[in-house]
Amino acid sequence: MKILEILKNRTGAVSGMRVAVMGVMLTSLALTVSSYFQTPEVPDQHEVRRIADIINQNGALPAEYAGIEQSFSGKLALASAQDEQDFLSQFDGGDAAVANVEAMKFSGRTLGRGEVGLGMGGNEATDLGGGVSGGEVNDPSANVRGAIKTKANGQGQNAGTEGEKEEGGNKVNKLTSATMARASGGGSSASFGSRGSASSSTGGRVANGAVGTNPVSPVNMPDVNALSGSMPTGSAAFVKSNNNFRDPSYKPSRDDFKAHRSGNVQMSKEADDLKFISKTSAAMAKKRFKSDNEAVTTAFMGARGTTITYDDPGAFESKSSLGDFDEGEYTADSVEEAVQENTANIEDEGTKRLVARTHLLNMFAALLPMVLGAFFTIAALVSTGYGMAGAWILAGTMWAFCATLLGFAIAYGVAYGQQEASPAWTFGALALVMAGIIGLAFVDKVATFMTGLADKIGGWFGLEPGSMSHILGMGGQLGGIFGFGKEVVTSIKDGSFEKPESEE
Amino acid sequence: MANIDKTLRKVLGVTLFVCLVVVWLVVVFHTNAQMRQGERELIYLQARQLATQERKQRLDDYKKRLAQQRRTQEYNQQSRVVDYNQ
Structure with a gap:
């Protein structure tokens, strides 16, 4: 309660901190966004020449390139x-x-x-x-x-x-x-x-x-x-x-x-x-x-x-068929067919991954109404006299909840093995958390603004002050939870997040 | 009590600020590392491309040379045949 009291009675130190938070966060956000879209600079052509010479001479690449060579x-x-x-x-x-x-x-x-x-x-x-x-x-x-x-x-x-x-x-x-x-x-x-x-x-x-x-x-x-x-x-x-x-x-x-x-x-x-x-x-x-x-x-x-085994004269047997290639004999034509089939399987898998990624994105998006709803609820609490302490508690709870859900989504992404996607998700999560912290730093301002906004909208419908905030708050949170849950259920249903067989 | 509150405020503020700075630094360093890695990947890819092109060029040159030698050889053989017949 002491901390809540301190937060409730924020003074100049906290206000100064807010400015610092704002500056750092905005810078980080800008970096985060830019890093996602930024492409590497045009490489030094002398270096390209040097590496090409090494490749031509069958020499060992420098360590930093050897790793890349392997990955590529x-x-x-x-x-x-x-x-x-x-x-x-x-x-x-x-x-x-x-x-x-x-x-x-x-x-x-x-x-x-x-x-x-x-x-x-x-x-x-x-x-x-x-x-x-x-x-x-x-x-x-x-x-x-x-x-x-x-x-x-x-x-x-x-x-x-x-x-x-x-x-x-x-x-x-x-x-x-x-x-x-x-x-x-x-x-x-x-x-x-x-x-x-x-x-x-x-x-x-x-x-x-x-x-x-x-x-x-x-x-x-x-x-x-x-x-x-x-x-x-x-x-x-x-x-x-x-x-x-x-x-x-x-x-x-x-x-x-x-x-x-x-x-x-x-x-x-x-x-x-x-x-x-x-x-x-x-x-x-x-x-x-x-x-x-x-x-x-x-x-x-x-x-x-x-x-592929292209084996002894006349011998044609499948030693093992652990995958989509059914055990049996193949001629050149049937091999062709089997390959076509497996090609389709791989394409399916690629599509599946894209779908999975879309689900993740949607989960991410579902957090937004949840956050907005949280703020409206805060606004409602403020306007109905619960004070900032209650608002902070609620905000903290909401953010913990969001962070959990976010971690859930990220864990999915990482577990799914999208190495390339995970940094983006990490950055995205970081950005959201940062935005949340910024929001918390200005929670009272935001709550006041939202209270006014909600009351104004509620006034159009003849509602009492604070009622619309409650409605929007509950609606936003329920909508977000529903959206997130729906994505989870859908993704489970279509198997988007199932671990690929190849990785089992 | 007021002093404790004040101390707590300072501690809270400084801690948060330090955390933010750390996060910010991590973001900056991570981004830079990614860029450097991306640049190296591009260098590697371009170098591989260049090397492959050069190999192909050597192969093409060699094929041309062989074809030329073969033509020369055929021409010489024909010439010898002609000489022999004569």
């Missing part, structure tokens, strides 16, 4: 592709999709980072060097490694030599392409086959990935000089065997595929079947032959990835 490994492949065809067109010709800086938008605020990723095959020998040679590749991968090592020595024309030896006389020359995809905790992503993305920094997480493959041009072989990358267990390697690879103009055909084991993924083209080992329902993979003599495989990633 699944998003670069998104590039600026508008659709699958666009994506594939970028992939055409054996070049990795050129990451567009728009990917940042794509991966960040628009969809939520990594909500849906596209995995694509690494196509350059450098990718292979990082992707395959790291030693996670098991037995048959000796061929892979051999081939790559040979290439790494700059002897592109002799690629596969070591592989032949290790394979015990099998004179199949190999061109290898490998990539991996990984999924970050909060969402789905896939990598494109960059050397960096296959680096050891992503070790272990690649187990969730899927892959794509693409013929490798021997032209890149001399570029391979760093074999320090690793392909963590569970990642995938697709091996392309090509008897005619020495001919640079040769375009590998489907028959050139051969299986090699690499973690979870095997792929071979000795039978015209595919075997899927789906790790999660959200994952999907797609194999597509663009033409008879050119094979392109892209892997569309879900949250935790999918592996």
